[in-house]
Amino acid sequence: MSEACPILESEITCPRCGHVARETMPTDACQWFYDCKGCGALLKPKAGDCCVFCSYGTVPCPPVQDGSDCCSNA
Numbered sequence: 001m002s003e004a005c006p007i008l009e010s011e012i013t014c015p016r017c018g019h020v021a022r023e024t025m026p027t028d029a030c031q032w033f034y035d036c037k038g039c040g041a042l043l044k045p046k047a048g049d050c051c052v053f054c055s056y057g058t059v060p061c062p063p064v065q066d067g068s069d070c071c072s073n074a
Helices: 052-056
Strands: 009-013 020-024
Touching: 009 052
Parallel strands: none
Antiparallel strands: 009 020
16 A cells, blocks of 8 residues: 555534634544634544544544554553
């Protein structure tokens, strides 16, 4: 397989208020919490997802894009 560059930006949509924010994803760690910039809700990953980008983003996190199980050991 060729090594593809992961997409590093994703749009997170708050399930509570619908606010959409474009964010840069970390490449060295999972982001388990995210404060909505619209309503202030604290977003956490859905069951089975490794991070908030995989749950609420338009693009999954870089490790998942690369085919790994992300960095969740849960």
